[in-house]
Amino acid sequence: MTRSWVPVPDDSDFPVHNLPYGVFSRAGDQPRAGVALGDFVVDVSRLDLPHAADFATTTLNAFMARGSGAWRAVRSRLTELLTDQTHRHSVAPHLIPRAEVALHLPFEVADYVDFYASEHHATNLGRIFRPAQEPLTANWKHLPIGYHGRAGTVVVSGTPVVRPRGQHRAAGGAGPSFGPSQRLDIEAEVGFVVGTPSALGAPVPGSAFADHVFGVVLVNDWSARDIQAWEYVPLGPFLGKSFATSVSPWVVPLDALAAARVTPHQEPTPLPYLTEGRRWGLDITMEVRLNGHVISRPPYGTAYWTPDQQLAHMTANGASLRTGDLYASGTISGPRRDQRGSLIELTWNGSEPLDLPDGSRRAFLLDGDTVTISAVARGADGTRLGFGDVTGTIQPAG
Structure with missing residues (x-):
């Protein structure tokens, strides 16, 4: 079974197989994109990902518009960063406890x-x-x-x-x-x-x-x-x-x-x-x-x-x-x-x-x-x- 180097409780909604996207902020910060993993939010706006600029915005719309090829490329890279120990040093500073963030409407609703x-x-x-x-x-x-x-x-x-x-x-x-x-x-x-x-x-x-x-x-x-x-x-x-x-x-x-x-x-x-x-x-x-x-x-x-x-x-x-x-x-x-x-x-x-x-x-x-x-x-x-x-x-x- 694929496991993350990030500690994830066994009963968590958000194992590394999930990696759902959201938009979050902390006090004084601008909202930006994150991914839920265990008890953390991964600040994906700070990671080495394809289309990284899309994640520094207040909605997921720009990234969503890129299509399934981009979605799969980013998911693959995220999985690599969060499961390969060699990336721990660069990614760990961008893990934020979910209890410390406010969550926002993740996308601008069209219809x-x-x-x-x-x-x-x-x-x-x-x-x-x-x-x-x-x-x-x-x-x-x-x-x-x-x-x-x-x-x-x-x-x-x-x-x-x-x-x-x-x-x-x-x-x-x-x-x-x-x-x-x-x-x-x-x-x-x-x-x-x-x-x-x-x-x-x-x-x-x-x-x-x-x-x-x-x-x-x-x-x-x-x-x-x-x-x-x-x-x-x-x-x-x-x-x-x-x-x-x-x-x-x-x-x-x-x-x-x-x-x-x-x-x-x-x-x-x-x-x-x-x-x-x-x-x-x-x-x-x-x-x-x-x-x-x-x-x-x-x-x-x-x-x-x-x-x-x-x-x-x-x-x-x-x-x-x-x-x-x-x-x-x-x-x-x-x-x-x-x-x-x-x-x-x-x-x-x-x-x-x-x-x-x-x-x-x-x-x-x-x-x-x-x-x-x-x-x-x-x-x-x-x-x-x-x-x-x-x-x-x-x-x-x-």
Whole structure:
């Protein structure tokens, strides 16, 4: 097994097989790029790396735009520097304890799209809202359904989430009222960060997924269910989603996740433009904690639609990719109740509240609640790869 000369705890999210990228700063410093390794951040702006100037900037966008050849060259060189003892003297001064740094949004978000990849999640919502009908809509198994979100409200983990205000209508009410959401929810998701852009009018096949997608983050697509329920017909989610979307501060490179690839079963077989190349399903186990208590462990490996198919569908009409585009899986849920990735499912739209170990109950989020999502995946040589956390605490409506 490949090992680093840097001491890495056995249970660390960040072994040398991972090497996720982020943007960090220390007091008085300018933000710059770093790589997580064990309990340290490696200040890659100070190392002898290809494209070194890219890492002295406040986002990863310049490096992400260089493409997969550059990504692999830098990863190879980093692995060499961090595993070969002959480089210890030159690299060790640039190891900074993670406890001493602030982490920033790692890339400038260009566009944000959220999909609906989990059959279990879509089925649960269909049963909640359309109990007398088939839970899945007629198109669901033929195309990856999604919506365009608001790139400007994508925030890094740790950013407070202010309870949104909006229109909503109480059950049986004659008309809507305006005020703070009373049904604030989470959505545990996996997100994909685009590096290499594409030309307008040129669809991107799923087989080119690894040429365009730089890496993977965790996503919490906060959702105001009462606002969403009133507004979504006929054009879909809008203000019920656009107030905040939180992402983890570390971007795990695709190359680190090669051992976690899985191929889902899809019936009926999708149209040919959605089946080019091998699928990029990923066996990632997520964990959702509410005020420190584990309430769910959603399995991303059960997702019906894969990110390569989502990329192909997102560009099938000729829509172009831009460096910094973010697209997310949609809520991930498994077949069991303790694998549901949203409170609307865990509490069956509030009718079955959660009893937490501290004696409190929750149907939806209260002011002061803190939600943390983490995840692990298989890595090379049987290692365990983590993604860090994506955390947010609810603040009262302004």
